[in-house]
Amino acid sequence: MTVPRGSAPPTGPGHRPDGPAPTPAGDPAELLAALGGSWTWILGSAVATLVPGVLVLVWPNESLHVLAVLIGLYLLVIGVFRFVAAFSRREQGERLPGLLLALLFVLAGVLCLRNPMQTIAALSLIVGVVWLVSGMLTAYTALATRDLPHRGVVLAAAALGIVAGVVVLALPTESARALTRLLGLWLVLLGLVELGVAFAWRAALRRAAAAHQGGIAAPL
Structure with missing residues (x-):
């Protein structure tokens, strides 16, 4: 899952309640940082997880070929x-685990x-390993990141990813239909948890913006 910016939400004259302040257009890294730190980007990641899960559960009778394509697109x-x-x-040091995780998904x-x-x-092995490693790296990032808002929510999402990976790897699936139901269920659960992380991050951003505005209004 996506872990937001590694410290408390930024504040300042250019700060917006829906994400970090605008950055200079000439620096691609700063543009990516502004986009990745926005709560709407986390929301997009949640939707990208939730939608394939719903599709897989709605059409459980599709072939293994269709399931592999759906899972492959989801991972990309x-x-x-x-x-x-x-x-x-x-x-x-905080960026490296995220880049490794992105490479693993791709x-x-x-x-x-x-x-x-x-x-x-083979499909179970791929998805199980990805979820297990993703959960472990997310847990490491949540514990190592200083001043991370809603650390408990992020750790809960990491734990769910680890459990999902272990369950998919440990439980043998004898048919494409059984694997479809299992993967669909975990995708929906992971997507819902990431939705919670997105809205928790939005609340943290709004609180930071409100505290900054109160500080400006207070007399010296």
Whole structure:
């Protein structure tokens, strides 16, 4: 899942309640940092997880080929979200886990799309490993990041990712239908948790903006 900026929400004359302040157009890294630190970007990542989960649950009778394509596209899209979100970390040491996680999602997505006729076991292995590693890296980032708002929510999302990975890897699925239901259920759960993270981050941004405005209005 996406972990927002590594410290308390920024404030200042250019700060907006829906995300970080505008940055100079000439610096791509700063533009990516502004985008990745916005609560709407986290919301987009949540929707990108939730929608495939709903689709998989609504059409459980589709073939393994269709399931592999859906999962592959999901992994590629989430990889892009993770890549941009990584630039919202201020320190290089905090940015590296996010970039590694983005690379993992993209590689897994390519594997799913390159051979969509692979076996059920192979697809389960790819998704299970991605969720397990993603949850572990998210937990590490949440614990290592200083002044992270709503750390408990982020850790809960990380724990859910770890459990999802363990369940997919540990429970054998004998049919594409069983795998579809399992993956769809976990995608929906992960998407709902990330929705909670997005709205919690929006609340933190608004509180920071309100505190900054109160500080300006207070007499010296």
